[in-house]
Amino acid sequence: MSADLFQITVDGVAVVVPRGVSVAAALMNAGLPLRESVRGEPRAALCGMGICHECRLTIDGRAHRRACMHAVAPGMVVSRDG
Amino acid sequence: MTRGSPTAIVIGAGIVGAACAAALAEKGVRVTVIEKNFAGSGTTAAGMGHLVAMDDSPAQLALTARSLELWRELAPVLGRDAELETTGTLWIAEDELQLAALREKRETYAQAGVAAEVLDARQLREAEPNLRDGLPGALWVAGDAVLYPPLAAVALLDNARRLRARMIHGEVTAIEAHTVWCGRERFTADFVVRATGADAGQLAPLLPLVPRKGHLAITDRHPGFCRHQIVETGYLTSAHVMTSESVAFNVQPRRTGQVLIGSSRELVGHDARINREILSRMLARAVEFMPPLASLSVIRTWTGFRPATADKLPLIGWWPEIPGLLIAAGHEGLGITTSTATAEIIAALVTGDSPRIDPAPFAPSRRMAA
Amino acid sequence: MADASRFDVVVVGAGPAGLTAAFSAARRTSSVAIVDQAEHVGGQIWRRDVSEGYPRNKRWLVDAVGERATFIGGATVVDATTTGGRHELLLEKAGRSFRVQTGTLILATGARELFLPFHGWTLPGVVGVGGLQALMKSGLDVRGKRIVISGTGPLLVAVAATAVKRGADVTAVVEQASWGSMMGFGLQLAARPLTALEALTHLQQLGAGVLKIGWWVTEAVGTNSVERVVVSDGESRVSVDCDILCTGFGLVPNTELARRLGCAVGPRGVEVDGRQRTTIPGIFAAGEATGIAGVDSAMKEGTMAGIIATTDSSGHAVSHRPRSSSWERILERTFTLRPEVVALARPDTIVCRCEDVRLGDIDPAWSARQAKLYARAGMGACQGRVCGAALQRIFGWSTDSVRPPLQPTTVSSLLGAS
Numbered sequence: 001m002s003a004d005l006f007q008i009t010v011d012g013v014a015v016v017v018p019r020g021v022s023v024a025a026a027l028m029n030a031g032l033p034l035r036e037s038v039r040g041e042p043r044a045a046l047c048g049m050g051i052c053h054e055c056r057l058t059i060d061g062r063a064h065r066r067a068c069m070h071a072v073a074p075g076m077v078v079s080r081d082g
Numbered sequence: 083m084t085r086g087s088p089t090a091i092v093i094g095a096g097i098v099g100a101a102c103a104a105a106l107a108e109k110g111v112r113v114t115v116i117e118k119n120f121a122g123s124g125t126t127a128a129g130m131g132h133l134v135a136m137d138d139s140p141a142q143l144a145l146t147a148r149s150l151e152l153w154r155e156l157a158p159v160l161g162r163d164a165e166l167e168t169t170g171t172l173w174i175a176e177d178e179l180q181l182a183a184l185r186e187k188r189e190t191y192a193q194a195g196v197a198a199e200v201l202d203a204r205q206l207r208e209a210e211p212n213l214r215d216g217l218p219g220a221l222w223v224a225g226d227a228v229l230y231p232p233l234a235a236v237a238l239l240d241n242a243r244r245l246r247a248r249m250i251h252g253e254v255t256a257i258e259a260h261t262v263w264c265g266r267e268r269f270t271a272d273f274v275v276r277a278t279g280a281d282a283g284q285l286a287p288l289l290p291l292v293p294r295k296g297h298l299a300i301t302d303r304h305p306g307f308c309r310h311q312i313v314e315t316g317y318l319t320s321a322h323v324m325t326s327e328s329v330a331f332n333v334q335p336r337r338t339g340q341v342l343i344g345s346s347r348e349l350v351g352h353d354a355r356i357n358r359e360i361l362s363r364m365l366a367r368a369v370e371f372m373p374p375l376a377s378l379s380v381i382r383t384w385t386g387f388r389p390a391t392a393d394k395l396p397l398i399g400w401w402p403e404i405p406g407l408l409i410a411a412g413h414e415g416l417g418i419t420t421s422t423a424t425a426e427i428i429a430a431l432v433t434g435d436s437p438r439i440d441p442a443p444f445a446p447s448r449r450m451a452a
Numbered sequence: 453m454a455d456a457s458r459f460d461v462v463v464v465g466a467g468p469a470g471l472t473a474a475f476s477a478a479r480r481t482s483s484v485a486i487v488d489q490a491e492h493v494g495g496q497i498w499r500r501d502v503s504e505g506y507p508r509n510k511r512w513l514v515d516a517v518g519e520r521a522t523f524i525g526g527a528t529v530v531d532a533t534t535t536g537g538r539h540e541l542l543l544e545k546a547g548r549s550f551r552v553q554t555g556t557l558i559l560a561t562g563a564r565e566l567f568l569p570f571h572g573w574t575l576p577g578v579v580g581v582g583g584l585q586a587l588m589k590s591g592l593d594v595r596g597k598r599i600v601i602s603g604t605g606p607l608l609v610a611v612a613a614t615a616v617k618r619g620a621d622v623t624a625v626v627e628q629a630s631w632g633s634m635m636g637f638g639l640q641l642a643a644r645p646l647t648a649l650e651a652l653t654h655l656q657q658l659g660a661g662v663l664k665i666g667w668w669v670t671e672a673v674g675t676n677s678v679e680r681v682v683v684s685d686g687e688s689r690v691s692v693d694c695d696i697l698c699t700g701f702g703l704v705p706n707t708e709l710a711r712r713l714g715c716a717v718g719p720r721g722v723e724v725d726g727r728q729r730t731t732i733p734g735i736f737a738a739g740e741a742t743g744i745a746g747v748d749s750a751m752k753e754g755t756m757a758g759i760i761a762t763t764d765s766s767g768h769a770v771s772h773r774p775r776s777s778s779w780e781r782i783l784e785r786t787f788t789l790r791p792e793v794v795a796l797a798r799p800d801t802i803v804c805r806c807e808d809v810r811l812g813d814i815d816p817a818w819s820a821r822q823a824k825l826y827a828r829a830g831m832g833a834c835q836g837r838v839c840g841a842a843l844q845r846i847f848g849w850s851t852d853s854v855r856p857p858l859q860p861t862t863v864s865s866l867l868g869a870s
Contacts, residue, residue: 018502018591020502020503020591021502021590021591021592022587022590022591024587024590024592025587025590025591025592025593026591028576028587028592029591029592029593031677033576033676033677034576037574037802037805037808038338038806038807038808039808041574041808042576042676042677043574043576043805044576044577044579044677045579045583045587046567046578046579046580046583046805046838047564047565047567047579047580047582047583047586047838048579048580048582048583048584048585048586048587048590049496049564049582049583049586050489050490050859051564051834051837051838052567052805052834052837052838053806053832053833053834053860054805056302056833062377062547063302063304063377063379064302064379064833064860068586068587068590069489069490069491069526071491071590120818120819120822122825123821123822123825127825232825232826233826236826299863299866301863302833302860343863356855356856358531358533358856361856361866362866362867362868365863365866365867366867368863369863369864369867375863376862376863376864376867377547377862377863377864378862378863379833379860379861379862380857380860380861380862380863380866381832381833381835381857381860382831382835382855382857383855383856383857383866384855
């Protein structure tokens with residue numbers, strides 16, 4: 001794998017991502033929803049700029065972080081809040 | 083004056099007004115509720131919605147214990163939106179002295195028919211793993227509950243409306259014998275019940291109430307963080323001492339999985355702005371008891387005003403100077419809890435029945451230390 | 453990190469207005485900080501692209517500000533207070549909080565998109581127009597993706613062009629403004645050659661028949677993500693397959709911080725006078741937060757704020773800017789929302805996404821506060837930013853007061869608040 005690609009885990013599954021992309025973009029590129037709504041619907045990013053909070057998930061053990069505001073990092077552990 | 087059913091006007095559609103309307107309607111009284119904003123919009127909307135047995139005085143314990151019984155009876159008709167959950171309360175002891183006091187409290191509660199059990203340190207950890215180490219124990223009051231006050235008030239009003247009560251949007255500007263005025267509009271009734279909460283208005287008769295401001299913070303969804311309403315024993319001191327500002331640890335799990343964090347008390351008139359220093363102290367106190375609280379995400383903070391009397395007991399009963407006028411106000415931090423027993427007393431006084439608990443300690447005409 | 457840092461000038465927001473403000477302030481003082489919740493400066497329109505970096509002709513400004521000012525990035529403003537000319541921000545960065553103090557604050561908090569709910573808008577794959585731009589620059593791969601861009605405003609065509617350049621198949625750009633409004637807009641552009649050139653360049657990227665004027669999306673359809681949309685002009689309906697739907701109905705100024713500080717805020721945005729002064733002494737505002745007027749205005753205002761802030765920071769606005777810029781009014785007039793797009797939501801359409809509140813859960817007779825307390829609309833993590841603006845237009849509500857935290861933050865961050 002080149003230095004510009006590395007692995008993160010999303011709900012325990014390894015996903016290869018390019019350096020610098022946001023967690024939101026990485027998950028959307030992989031066709032994965034970012035969270036489940038209150039009524040159980042799949043959701044992904046809407047505003048892309050930290051306003052709508054639709055992209056909230058748990059990053060490295062800290063909950064409710066906006067995926068569009070964080071770039072992926074090698075070994076990052078992402079889990080999607082229920 | 084009366085023909086057919088007795089009539090009553092209830093001023094204020096907060097939890098106390100709503101409970102009074104429902105209790106009166108149950109007894110066949112034709113009720114008109116007059117609300118200047120919307121049901122549950124005042125102090126009712128700001129509170130924690132904790133239904134709790136409290137023993138600051140024998141009268142308070144009697145009122146809260148009876149109220150809890152009535153809430154249990156009401157549970158089936160409140161509906162899902164009122165979010166009633168029997169979470170129980172855990173009164174936390176920080177040291178052996180407090181634990182001894184909690185053992186006494188258990189006896190006091192038992193005599194009033196409120197079941198409670200003392201937990202040791204191990205049992206407490208099992209009950210609430212997120213509490214810090216070193217707490218010697220707690221008093222577990224299993225019958226306490228939590229609910230969502232605005233929609234509980236709406237549910238009570240809906241009950242009243244099913245029994246022919248009606249609600250009017252308007253602001254009462256004057257009260258006279260068997261009469262209220264909303265500006266130029268006049269409403270008459272056999273009885274007028276004033277349940278105006280912490281209202282800052284100048285509606286006569288002025289009641290001997292002061293607003294005790296409180297802060298609250300609510301988190302994002304963190305399901306399973308805590309299971310009971312958890313209160314420090316020092317809360318009782320905070321509520322008891324009228325003069326100074328204080329904070330006391332008090333957290334509540336909500337059905338959504340959010341955690342509601344309180345509590346604070348101060349006397350600053352009706353200034354509703356967030357006081358950052360008090361908010362910090364309140365949150366710091368909470369983190370002292372539950373360190374993992376520090377990493378929870380807070381999404382909102384707000385303030386509310388508890389209408390307080392000098393002797394810490396509400397005003398429930400006749401107002402001697404104005405015929406037909408009853409007061410149901412001044413419940414401090416127990417308005418949600420004691421709305422039901424308050425309503426029971428009011429309804430009994432109106433229909434001439436004898437109330438279940440002695441209303442004398444709550445008489446609005448009583449003398450209180452200034 | 454130090455408990456509280458002091459700077460002569462603090463700029464909040466590192467978009468065009470914030471960068472120009474910081475740049476011009478830094479000419480007169482070396483003690484300038486510029487704060488942004490993003491990890492890099494640029495705001496929205498100059499957002500740093502993951503592969504291409506900054507827009508070429510803005511690199512000099514980004515570099516200059518980087519050299520002359522202290523950039524505090526990845527920092528969310530959680531609370532702010534002002535007492536007797538001293539302003540303090542409580543910031544959260546990477547889970548820790550700290551305070552920044554200054555006597556001169558410049559608010560360049562920009563704007564966010566106006567979203568109007570319609571059936572299916574909550575499906576994954578439905579993003580904002582500015583949202584798509586932000587996501588593309590953050591690495592969203594749009595190669596070969598079929599994209600429909602809808603709503604209103606000059607952003608539609610601009611973002612469409614960017615998407616095409618990145619390999620997307622933009623099948624439709626659906627602008628709800630009428631032909632009449634757009635013709636009028638075209639005439640205005642004739643008097644602004646540079647803007648006209650930009651617009652024509654964007655249009656050139658799109659194929660023939662892509663731009664549909666006087667049409668709007670009525671619903672998005674799909675199972676787990678958007679698969680097609682239905683567009684209408686009020687009479688006909690056409691189904692268009694797509695992988696991504698962009699929806700955006702113009703911009704709404706971000707005024708929460710200004711309101712928290714007690715600055716007067718009007719219907720257009722933060723109220724400022726001709727020298728970018730707000731109604732609070734020592735607090736300035738510039739750019740879209742003061743009214744949606746485009747990037748050129750933002751740069752002029754930012755520059756002005758930076759100059760005034762460092763030459764004469766006494767005094768405050770006694771009367772706000774008597775009239776908006778002509779460009780602001782042209783934008784407003786051209787891209788007025790037609791009633792049909794305000795009324796697209798059906799009773800079962802979610803209007804508050806954080807709490808899954810449907811339109812039918814809200815009684816039109818309620819106030820905003822009542823809807824919040826009774827139906828939870830606005831009680832979620834976005835603190836009413838998304839649903840608030842939409843429900844304002846649907847029901848005519850006014851906004852609530854602003855309390856801390858200005859963005860969700862940890863309990864421990866709020867602890868640093870005394």
